Amino acid sequence: VTALAFYYLAAVTIVSGVLTITLRSPVHCGLALVAMLVHMAGFFVLLNAEFIAAVQVIVYAGAILVLYLFVIMLLNLKSDERVFHKRYIGIGLITIAIIAQAAVLILRSPFGGLTGEATPDVVLGVGQTKAIGIVMFRDYLLPFELIGVYLLAAIVGAIVLAKTPAMAARPPEPPSTGADDGNGASEPAPEPPAETVGAHHGGHGH
Amino acid sequence: MEITLTHYLVVSTIIFSLGLLGVLIRRNFIIVLMAVEMMLNAANLNLVAFSHHLHSLTGQMVALFTIAIAAGEAAVGLAIIVVIFRNKIATNVDQINVLKW
Numbered sequence: 001v002t003a004l005a006f007y008y009l010a011a012v013t014i015v016s017g018v019l020t021i022t023l024r025s026p027v028h029c030g031l032a033l034v035a036m037l038v039h040m041a042g043f044f045v046l047l048n049a050e051f052i053a054a055v056q057v058i059v060y061a062g063a064i065l066v067l068y069l070f071v072i073m074l075l076n077l078k079s080d081e082r083v084f085h086k087r088y089i090g091i092g093l094i095t096i097a098i099i100a101q102a103a104v105l106i107l108r109s110p111f112g113g114l115t116g117e118a119t120p121d122v123v124l125g126v127g128q129t130k131a132i133g134i135v136m137f138r139d140y141l142l143p144f145e146l147i148g149v150y151l152l153a154a155i156v157g158a159i160v161l162a163k164t165p166a167m168a169a170r171p172p173e174p175p176s177t178g179a180d181d182g183n184g185a186s187e188p189a190p191e192p193p194a195e196t197v198g199a200h201h202g203g204h205g206h
Numbered sequence: 207m208e209i210t211l212t213h214y215l216v217v218s219t220i221i222f223s224l225g226l227l228g229v230l231i232r233r234n235f236i237i238v239l240m241a242v243e244m245m246l247n248a249a250n251l252n253l254v255a256f257s258h259h260l261h262s263l264t265g266q267m268v269a270l271f272t273i274a275i276a277a278g279e280a281a282v283g284l285a286i287i288v289v290i291f292r293n294k295i296a297t298n299v300d301q302i303n304v305l306k307w
Contacts, residue, residue: 006209010217017221017244021228026236033240036221040247043214047258049266052273056250059273064243064280071284072236075291092230096223103219107212119261135263136270143267147274154278161285 002046009042026072030065037061048120051129214255222248235290239283246276 012035019032037060044053123131136144221244228241250269257265 003209006213010213013217014220014224017224020244021224021232021237021241026234029237029240033243036244037247040221040251043217043251044254046209047214047254049254049258049269052250052254052266052269055270055273059277060243060247064277067280067284068236068240071287075288089231092227095230096227099219099223099226103215107215123263132263132266132270135267139264140267143271147271151274151278154281158281158285161282162288 005042006046009039009046012036012039013043027069030068030072033068034061034065037065048123048128051132211255211259214251218248218251218255221245221251235287236284239280239287242283243276243280246272246279 016032016036016039020029020036023029023032038057041053041056041061044050044056126134225241225244225248228244229238232238232241250272253265253269253272255265257263257269
């Protein structure tokens with residue numbers, strides 16, 4: 001049963017991964033990515049990592065993909081007629097061949113190493129979530145706090161980046177150039193780049 | 207047939223290669239970010255598989271941190287896409303070459 005589940009998950013994961021990078025419409029790519037991430041959570045269940053599987057479904061399929069779909073639908077993206085870099089396909093395939101070669105070399109080597117004390121019996125006796133919580137707050141407390149700071153910085157950065165430029169550009173000067181004056185939202189002097197851009201466009205037009 | 211660590215590593219390698227190929231050949235910025243997420247997920251699968259194989263919970267901890275970093279990266283990347291789309295109507299990575307020398 002485990003082998004059957006593994007092969008099902010592997011097949012669906014790889015097929016949805018291929019669909020993610022080959023479909024034309026970004027919405028379809030996002031939906032294929034959802035399928036891939038959910039089946040990846042199935043792998044984590046097979047590996048006795050139920051907490052990681054739950055976090056994977058909640059964070060990736062629940063939050064990140066909703067963010068992607070919001071941005072895709074908000075920006076009303078059209079699919080380009082030229083989807084692929086034709087000249088990079090060769091480079092990409094060569095790179096993947098090198099990676100496959102390295103992977104074969106790695107797979108031939110025996111996996112030794114020091115085994116820890118968290119055998120499946122111990123983990124299942126304590127409970128997987130409790131075991132990982134103990135490890136997180138006892139051994140990895142500082143990285144955990146740093147991740148919290150990182151997420152705060154990411155939130156602040158995303159808000160600052162995506163802030164509407166009208167609010168940022170109002171203090172230096174009155175908004176006389178219109179709504180599409182979005183150049184340099186966080187610059188101290190947003191007007192000169194816009195003027196030079198406009199001058200360039202005018203010059204090309206004449 | 208027993209599922210060993212090698213099976214998981216093969217799947218992880220395939221997913222990582224697909225993500226790398228997607229980063230290299232796609233033109234749409236959002237799909238490039240999705241391919242980056244695929245590569246991060248392949249790394250997660252590797253980490254959890256080794257964690258299971260070596261009976262240690264450290265790999266799962268690092269996988270959790272990777273998920274958090276992927277969330278932050280997606281938020282900042284999508285904010286950058288929104289800004290670029292607002293300034294000039296382009297989500298094609300070939301047209302976004304201001305930082306390229």
